[in-house]
Amino acid sequence: MKYLDYREKRQHGNFNFPIAYYSENPHAPRYVMPFHWHNEYELIYVTKGSFLVTADGEDYLLRKGSCLLLAGGMLHGGTPDQCHYECVVFHPRMLLVNQHACAPLVHALINRTITLQQNLFEESSPVSTIAQTLCGYLRAHKEGYELFVQSCLYQLLGTLTEEHVLRAGDSDHTSGSPDPVKDALAFIEEHYAEHIELNDIARAAGLNPNYLCRLFKNYTGRTPVDYLRYYRIECACEMLATRMRSIPETAWKCGFHDPAYFSRCFKKEKGVTPTAYLNQKFA
16 A cells, blocks of 8 residues: 555546545544645645645645645645645646637646746635635535536636736746656655665665755755655555554554664654554544
């Protein structure tokens, strides 16, 4: 079992309605957001607590009522704090209609001749109001909600254009974070259960270990080895939450061959031991 691919391969929504909605809270196994990227846009809206999101090396602290819109290809992850948050993942192509007046703008987004200027939208902003309404329709999932959802997305693009958050740019602007960081994340995601060291990760990224550490930390806030530990603990949390394996077996499956070391790392990341974590989850 893998916690989350560094590049998500799952389909968001379905063929006819390619948009997905996720609601997360402190009790959900995927509460913490490991670093990953995808070609779709992602809107993150916070309903309670706070959420520190890092996107392409920039930090954004979201609080209740605020939201963040991420362009496709951006490397992002985050740490929630007593947070309830909602994510809407969509591709602009779902808004394309032949001979539609909006088609040029949508095509420009898809072709990246205009790009999204990163911005944190506070509770009082028009964008956050649209985000709240959009999440409400997706949460309720009533008959005909698809029409309201598409209406919200058109309002969102119109508001972003009006506020100059969409800007002209070259096609490489949103191509994502440096490839070596993505290569390192891919290697960690693929081999986290094995015995791997910094040199192995650096070799996979094609960089000197010291340079990779600086670059990786610049974009994720952690060194590759620290991130490997963190990713293993997140994988262990999901495994424990499904009650598929015992604590010692979970530790082994997630790359920890010393149960005592696993317990120390787990407590450092989560503030509780694996046993206490299970008791909290299933109390």
